[in-house]
Amino acid sequence: MTPTTTTAVNSAATTGADGTSGTGLDVHAHSASFFDVSRRFGRQRPVVDFCIPTNSYFPTPEVFERLRADLPTLLKYYPDDSSGTSRELARLLGLNPQTVAMANGSTELITWIDHLLVEESLAVPVPTFGRWTDQPLETGKRVDMFPLREETGFTLDVDAYVAFVRERGSRVAVVCQPNNPDGGYVHRERIVRMLxxxxxxxxxxxxxxxxxxxxxxxxxxxxxxxxxxxxxxVLRSLGKNFGLHGVRFGYMVANPALTERVSRALPKWNLNSLAEAVVGLLSDHLGEYRASLRRTAADRDDMVQRLQQVPGLTVFPTTANFVLVKVPPGCDGRALRDHLVQQHGVYVRDCGNKLGLTSDFLRLVVRPAQDVDRLLDGLRDHLGARSATTA
Incomplete structure (x- = not known):
């Protein structure tokens, strides 16, 4: 395996003089704001979001109603400090409170892990979540990138990764489980062996x-x-799981010494009142949450099967709530992305700014069948028109 080491980030996306793509989407951001996309392209009909990996079935209307009823109090008064919310979350998870720390999204934890615990080098498979490469690069660390291969479906070979880390002499190793953006999963026994x-x-x-x-x-x-x-x-993200990305809350689990070291660096009130309220509601709505995961899994299986029927589209195996696809040869992924949002009101994530991928790859969030209908209409419209032009 050829090792890759870098200290700079190169963007694969094409931008105009104002830093935007042809659709006006900000390609420098993690992804354009759905609010902004809806404002620009949702005049004719609501935009369907296949970009932001949310949970389509949670929170339920009842949870939103409880939050709505409490909103004046939540916005008017200070929240508890993060340690109190962490203790409540630990109780719900059946974990020792000393092993849990909560933060304003997993990205805040990644930032502090880099500042506090990564001294010289970090190894990570790519493609993966961009903050695991960008954050240490921004602070001058050496990032050793282990390439996941398209021909193997971006599957992580744990033994090869261990050998790579040893060869490079990396002092920190990261694995995303399942991986983002491909949804690849490594069985638990192999992860424990890696540890x-x-x-x-x-x-x-x-x-x-x-x-x-x-x-x-x-x-x-x-x-x-x-x-x-x-x-x-271990990092977990409540915002991603519960379909509440805007609340910004994630947590880490580690031995008490590591947790205490990170917790001391976190701002005192780094969690907002909505995050505190959602954690407080969890015990009353765990049944609905588990049902949402089952419904998402059924939607995923159905969506993968339907995408596989689109001529020329490569669909990669996934275990997550998103699917990685590659457009047919000769098709411009950015043009397809633009066509989908402009003509069909379908917002997708192209992977041109992900290290290890190009804009020929799109990440599509799992959604209910009626939304997939519109996605497939847009895909067939663009790919069929392209085939007719090149015939």
Whole structure:
């Protein structure tokens, strides 16, 4: 495996003089604001979001109604500090409160993990969530990138990754489980074996931000392993799982010494009142939440099957609530993205600014069948017109 090391980020996206793409979407951002996209392209009909990986079935209308009723109080008064909300979350999860720390989204935790615990080098498979490469690069660390191969469906070979880390001498190793943007999942037993192999590293991070959507085996998480090991952190994202990205709340699980070190660096009131309220509601709505995961899994299987019927489209295996696809040869992924949002009101994520991918790859969030109908209409419209032009 050819090692890749870099200290700079190159954007694969094409921008205009104002830093925007042909549709006016800000390609420098993680993804354009859905509010902004709706304002620009939703005049004829509502835009369907296949870009932001939300949960289509949670929160339920009842949860939103409870939050709406409490909104004046939530906005008027200070929230509890994050330690109180962390204790409540730990109680719900059945974890020792000393092993849990909450933050303003998993990105805040990634930032502090980099500042506090990454001294010189970090290894990470690519493509993956961009903050795992961008954050350490921004602070001058060496980032050793282990390339995941398209021809193997971007599957992570754990043994090859361990050998890569040893060859490069990386002191921190990261794995996203499942991986973003392809949804690839490594069975828990292999992840635990990797943790054993990396027992001498400064740190190992398993980013489980989308793991609740995985139903590949009865027990998928390694949070209980993290609580007992001296050099392991697991990240989870409540915002992604619960379909509340705007609330911004994630948490980490680690042994008490690591958790305390990160917690001391976090701002005192880094969680807002909505995050505190949602954690307080969880115990009353866990049944609905679990049902939402089952419905999402059924939608995923149906959506993958339907996408596989689109001529020329490559659909990669996934266990998450999103699907990675590659457009047919000769098709411009950016042009397809623009056509979908402009002509069909379908907002998708092209992967041109993800290291290890190009704009020929699109990440499509799992959505209910009626929304997939509109996506497929747009795909067939553009791909059929392109085929007719080149015939």
């Amino acid at each position: 054993d192999e990396f027992a001498d590293l400064d740190l190992v991070v398993v980013d489980e931000s989308f793991l609740d959507f995985v139903d590949a085996e009865p027990e998928c998480s390694v949070v209980r392993e993290a609580a007992l090991r001296p050099n392991v952190i």
